Amino acid sequence: MADYKLDNVVASMGLTEEQKKQIIEHSIKEEREEIVNQALSFIENIYVHLPLKRARNAIDPVQRLKLLKYRLVKMNELNFQREMIGIFTELRDLHTVYVPPMPYQSINFVLPFIIEEFYENNQRYYVVSHVNEDFEHESLEKGVIVTHWNGVPIERAIELNGLRTYVSNENARRIHGLNTLTLRSGSKYLVPDEEWLYISYITKNHEHYEHRFQWQTWNLPETQAQTNNQSFANLKAYGSLGVDFEAAKLQKIKKGLFASAAKQDNQTFYETDFQWSICSTSHGEFSYMRIHSFMIYDRQKFIQDLIRVLEQLPRDGLIIDVRGNSGGYIEAGEMILQLFTANKIQPELFQFINTPTTLKLAPEPWKSSIERSINTGAVYSSGYPIGRHSYYIDEVNQYGQKYFGPVILITDALCYSTTDIFAAGFQDNNIGPILGTSESTGAGGANVWEYYDLFHPNGYSPLPRNAQIRMAVKRAIRVGNQNGYPLEDFGVIPDYIHNMTFNDVLNGNVDLIEKAASILATMKGLHHLPLEVF
The missing domain is CATH 2.30.42.10 (PDZ domain)
Incomplete structure (x- = not known):
C-alpha cells in the first residue's frame, strides 16, 4: 500500500513505469526500515519487561526485527504489517504494541x-x-x-x-x-x-x-482514530498512564453497537466513570459501586464525587466492582484506596530497566539509581511510587477513610494495568477480600508510554504514516506481604472465586452480588477496628 501523496508526485514527474516503480519501492523500503529501526531501539533499550518476556516466552524480538530488515523489499504491505504485529504479539504484553498506519487504525x-x-x-x-x-x-x-x-x-x-x-x-x-x-x-x-x-x-x-x-x-x-493515538500526549498535565488502549476502544464500539438493546433489557453500558446502587440480597442490603474506568482527567473532582456518595451509603458493607476496567491514570487508582481503610496507604513501586537510553529519559529519583547501576550491574533501577514528587505519599492519604463498613472488591481477567495496580494496592494494604470471576486479574503491571511521548521531547522523528508504538517503560512491583513481586504476567490472585452463572450473564450479576454479600455478611463489625487489633 503506497502513500497516495507519493503516488501523485511520482505520476507528475514524467518517468517511465520502471522508474516510478523503483522510486515508490525505495520510499516504502525507507519507511519500513524507519519503523523497524525504531521498534528495535525501543525494545532493546527501553522495554522494561524484555528480560522477563525472553525468559518466560522463549523469544528473541531483537533478533527477529534484525532479520526482518533483510526481507523488507520482497514483502507486500499486508505481510509486513502482519510480521510487525506478530513480533509484538510474541511479547504477550497489552501495553507494548505496534499500531499499523492508516487505514487500519480506523x-x-x-x-x-x-x-x-x-x-x-x-x-x-x-x-x-x-x-x-x-x-x-x-x-x-x-x-x-x-x-x-x-x-x-x-x-x-x-x-x-x-x-x-x-x-x-x-x-x-x-x-x-x-x-x-x-x-x-x-x-x-x-x-x-x-x-x-x-x-x-x-x-x-x-x-x-x-x-x-x-x-x-x-x-x-x-x-x-489519529487523535486517539495522541490524546494522552501531555502526561505531565494529568498523570501516568496504565491502560489497555485497544480494550478501551473496543468498549466504546461495543457501547455504540449494543447500548440501546442493553437498556431495553434493563442493563447498561456505562455513561459515567462510576455508578452506585443499593442491592437487596438474602444476607441484607449492601451498597454496590461499579468503577468502569480510571481514565480520569480530574482525579480530585472524581474523588470528591466518590466521597459525597460514600458518606451517604449504609455502612453494612460495600461491593466495589471493577470488572472490565482496562485502566487509566495510575494516580487516580491509587488515590481512591485511602477512602476505604484507616491504614496509611503504601503505593506500589515502579522501576526502569537500566540502560544508557533510560538514563537519558528517566526523571529523578530513578535517574540517580540508573547511574549507580554502572557500578552495581543491577538490571533494574530502585523502585519508587509513580508520583515521584516527595508529597505523593501524603497525596494518596490526604482524605483518609470515608467509608467505615466492610468492603469487598470484585475483579476479572479484563482488569488491566491501573486496575491491576488498584487491585494489588487493595490487597497489599489489607483493605478487604477480593472476589474474582477469573483466577487472576489481567496481569498488566506497568506504566505505558506512547511513541509520541518519547519522540516529542527527545528528538525522535514521528513514525511514517502515523504508525504508532506503545511501550511498557516502568514496571510495577508490589508492596506489603507481596513486597518485590512483579504484577506483569502474574496479576492479582483473588481470595474467593465465583464462576459466572447463566443468571449472572442475562440478569444483572444477581448470583455474583449474592456471593459478595455472603462474604460481607461474615465481616460485619470487624472493619471498624484498625488492622493491628486483629
Whole structure:
C-alpha cells in the first residue's frame, strides 16, 4: 500500500513505469526500515519487561526485527504489517504494541452479537448475551448457547483466537479470545482471515441451528482514530498512564453497537466513570459501586464525587466492582484506596530497566539509581511510587477513610494495568477480600508510554504514516506481604472465586452480588477496628 501523496508526485514527474516503480519501492523500503529501526531501539533499550518476556516466552524480538530488515523489499504491505504485529504479539504484553498506519487504525470488524461465558455444574458454556437491535433472526437471539465456530468446538476456537492476542495471562487470554470472536480491531487483526463465519447454536427450546455471518465494518473517522493515538500526549498535565488502549476502544464500539438493546433489557453500558446502587440480597442490603474506568482527567473532582456518595451509603458493607476496567491514570487508582481503610496507604513501586537510553529519559529519583547501576550491574533501577514528587505519599492519604463498613472488591481477567495496580494496592494494604470471576486479574503491571511521548521531547522523528508504538517503560512491583513481586504476567490472585452463572450473564450479576454479600455478611463489625487489633 503506497502513500497516495507519493503516488501523485511520482505520476507528475514524467518517468517511465520502471522508474516510478523503483522510486515508490525505495520510499516504502525507507519507511519500513524507519519503523523497524525504531521498534528495535525501543525494545532493546527501553522495554522494561524484555528480560522477563525472553525468559518466560522463549523469544528473541531483537533478533527477529534484525532479520526482518533483510526481507523488507520482497514483502507486500499486508505481510509486513502482519510480521510487525506478530513480533509484538510474541511479547504477550497489552501495553507494548505496534499500531499499523492508516487505514487500519480506523477500521474495525463486528458481528451483531456478543458472547459471554457462564458455568453450570462446573462446566463452561457460552451464551449470546447481547444482540444489536437492528439484527433480526428467527432463532439466533439473546440466550442461545453457542457450540461451534466454523465447525470448531467453541472452547477450542476461543483458545486458538486467544493465541492471536497480546495477552500473557492464561485466564485473560481466554477472555480476550472470547471477546475478539465477535469484535476485532483493524489495528491488531488488519483484516479478518474468514470471509464468512458459520455459528452453531442451541436455542432455549433445545433446537440446533447453524447460521452464516459476514463481517461488518465499524469505522472510526480517521481524524478521531489519529487523535486517539495522541490524546494522552501531555502526561505531565494529568498523570501516568496504565491502560489497555485497544480494550478501551473496543468498549466504546461495543457501547455504540449494543447500548440501546442493553437498556431495553434493563442493563447498561456505562455513561459515567462510576455508578452506585443499593442491592437487596438474602444476607441484607449492601451498597454496590461499579468503577468502569480510571481514565480520569480530574482525579480530585472524581474523588470528591466518590466521597459525597460514600458518606451517604449504609455502612453494612460495600461491593466495589471493577470488572472490565482496562485502566487509566495510575494516580487516580491509587488515590481512591485511602477512602476505604484507616491504614496509611503504601503505593506500589515502579522501576526502569537500566540502560544508557533510560538514563537519558528517566526523571529523578530513578535517574540517580540508573547511574549507580554502572557500578552495581543491577538490571533494574530502585523502585519508587509513580508520583515521584516527595508529597505523593501524603497525596494518596490526604482524605483518609470515608467509608467505615466492610468492603469487598470484585475483579476479572479484563482488569488491566491501573486496575491491576488498584487491585494489588487493595490487597497489599489489607483493605478487604477480593472476589474474582477469573483466577487472576489481567496481569498488566506497568506504566505505558506512547511513541509520541518519547519522540516529542527527545528528538525522535514521528513514525511514517502515523504508525504508532506503545511501550511498557516502568514496571510495577508490589508492596506489603507481596513486597518485590512483579504484577506483569502474574496479576492479582483473588481470595474467593465465583464462576459466572447463566443468571449472572442475562440478569444483572444477581448470583455474583449474592456471593459478595455472603462474604460481607461474615465481616460485619470487624472493619471498624484498625488492622493491628486483629
